[in-house]
Amino acid sequence: GTGRGGRCRRGRARMRLRSGGFASFCLLVQALGVALFLRGFFPVPVRSVPRREAGADPPAEPAPPGPGRMVSNWTKIPAPLFNKVVIVLIDALRDDFVFGSKGKQFMPYTTQVVEKGTSYSFVAEAKPPTVTMPRIKALMTGSIPGFIDVVVNLNSPALLDDNLIWQAKAAGKRIIFYGDDTWVKLFPKHFVEYDGTTSFFVSDFTEVDDNVTRHLDRVLKREDWDILILHYLGLDHIGHISGPNSPLVGPKLREMDNILKKIHISLLSKEEASLPSLLVVCGDHGMSETGSHGGSSEGEVHTPLLFISSAFEKRSGPLTQPERVQQTDLASTLAVGLGLPISRNSVGNLILPVVGGKTMREQLRFVHLNGFQLSRLLQENTPAYEKDPGYEHFKIAEKSHGNWIKLYLEGNNSEILLNLGKKVLKQYLEALKTLSSSLSKQVAQYDMYSMMVGTVIIMEVLLLLLLSVPKALSKRAEFEVPLSPPLFSLLFYLMCLMLCAVHVIVCTSAESLCYFCSMSWLTAVGVMMLISALMCGILSAVAKIFENSRLPLK
Known part of the structure; x- marks a missing residue:
């Protein structure tokens, strides 16, 4: 009788599944475990408020101190600083195709403009993944898209983030586009005229x-546009077929050089006295030594970025290596050039x-607007933003800027004003660099804590399934889940307490945003209880296996 009663008691303490x-x-x-792991592995890009609210007034100049x-x-x-802007994006244009021996040989006009013309040349660094759609996003929003964008690269949905194209359209600028139809998918209804070419062949x-160039003569004669964007795919296709050292690369670069010459001469001939035009030449990504792209090799991430305009001074003196900038810097630079607000999610710096060539007051105004946008x-996106060195530098620069404005408004035109202006500009540039770096790191940073919690859950479930295989193969295929043996109850509560303590320590000391820490306490405790319960289940299954293996010996 006692034995049967004991079995009944044990039966009540277990649930059969x-x-x-x-x-x-x-x-x-x-x-749940996989979702938590992926949420940590694909960090969410830094985001500002939704675009509809982005029309807020820009900040005024810093207020001068004193009574x-x-x-x-x-x-x-x-x-705006420029009347018309033409952006020529040559897909897979590596920096050495313009600044190296190939450039000198096959792009003579561009080389002449770079070396002796009114231009500024840079090497723009693209962040991986170096595929077209995320790179267009980076160029137009100034933000850094993540690897998750590779998944949607082939089926690009409309871009909802605040971006240069949207800002330009909202300001009444007329935009014409010819080239890779990824742009048409990303920016539907933004162009007054467009012709998309497919990148699949x-x-x-x-x-x-040729489908892009055939529109050029006609459109360059017209006056009914403000921004013209051309995206040429031919070079990228040559890279995929036969690599960067193919004999086909030279003639293609020569063709691109002639197109740039035609556009530049046309812009110069039609310039108004008031505002000059700007020609921007860039690549979305480079290509590796095999002609492919997507990774982070030197050839894939370094692309040329040229600004050509009569507003700039003619280059003189010895040739220097082009300065390195980030690809994301283009969005904020073009926004300032076109008299538009800088995109809210941009992590780029003004070049x-x-x-x-503008006055000191204007230059300080531009960098202040950029710094204000980055600090906001x-x-x-950062809980402890006040401790960020970039934010601290920006506040110091803003204070110095206020002092400069005080001197300026008092009519001081001495050397002191000029030197202080240069000092403030230097402070701002330092702050912009640090702010941009902090924000970029946040995008590229894995959320390790969320990944670890996800991994623990995945491993526990796998272990539980492995231990349950013998049961699953037996005739009854039932699983006993222990509900209240004293040892496991105690272990369960101890594990819950320990995991909750770890959670508190990790979340209070975390400097960057963590998804698992941002969950409500109730949800977090629920996950901790689940992990503890799974652990107890595993230990119970192990104990059962040992018990069964010892039974025949009796």
């Missing part, structure tokens, strides 16, 4: 570019030489 129910439970928990509080009347977005590297983005 059919194999189907057990498998479903494991599948659900496994999905009387003189107020600056510069409260609007600065006026890799063997075609002639017609795909100062492009606005270097940092505030919205």
Whole structure:
């Protein structure tokens, strides 16, 4: 009788699960673990408020210190610096195709403009993944898309982030586009005229570019546009077929050089006295030594970035190596050049030489707007933003800027004003660099804690499934889940307490944003209880196996 009663008591303390129910439970928990791991592995890009609210007024110049509080009347977005902007994006254009021996041999006009013309040349660094769609996003939003964008690269949905094209359209600028139809998918209804070419026929590297060039003569004669974007795919296709050292590369570069010459001469001939035009030449990514792209090799991430305009001074003196900038810097530089607000999610810095011909007050205004935008983005994405060195530098620069404005408004034109202006500019540039670096790191940083919690759940479920295989293969295929043996109850509570303590320590000391830490405490405790319960289940299954293996010996 006692034995039967004992068995009944043990029976009440256990719950029996059919194999189907057990498998479903494991599948659900496994999905939770995988989701948590992926959320940590694909960091969410730094984001600002939604675009509809992005029309907020720009900040005024920093207020001068002291009594009387003189107020600056510069409260609007600065006026455009360029009348027309032409962006020529040559797919897979490596930096050495322009600045190396190939450039000298096959792109004589571009080389002449780079060496002796009114231009600024840079090597723009693209962040991996070096595929077209994320790179267009980086160029137009100034933000860094993640590897998750590779998944949607082939089926590009409309871009909803605040971006240069949207800002330009909202400001009434007329944009024309010819080239890779990825742009048409990313920016539907943004162009007053467009003709998209498909990038799927890799063997075609002639017609795909001719379909862009055939519009040029007609569109360059017209005056009814403000921004013209051309995206040439031929060079990329040659790379995929036969690599960067193919004999086909030279003639293609020569063709591109003639197109750039035609555009540049046309822009110069039609320039108005008031505002000059700007020609931007860039690549979305480079190509590796085998002609492919997507990774992070030197050839894939370094692309040329040229700004050509009569607004710049003619280059003189010995040739220097082009300065290195980030690809994301183009969005903020073009926004300033077109008199538009800088995109809210941009992590880029203003490329100062492009606005270097303006007065000191204007230059300080531009870098202040850029710094303000970056510091606000940092505030919205970093809990301890006030401790960030970039934010601290920006606040110091802003204070110095206020002192400069005080001197300026008092009519001081001495050497002191000029030197202070240069000092403030230097402080701002230092702050921009640090802010941009902090934000970029955040995008590229894995959320290790979320990944570890996800991994623990996945491993526990796998172990539980492995230990349950003998049961699953038996006739009854039922699983006993221990509910209240004293040892496991104690172990369960101890594990819960320990995991909750670890959670508190990790989340209070974390400097960067962590998804698992941002969950509500109730959800986090639920996950901790699940991990503890799975652990107890594993130990119970191991104990059962040992018990069964010892039974025949008795």
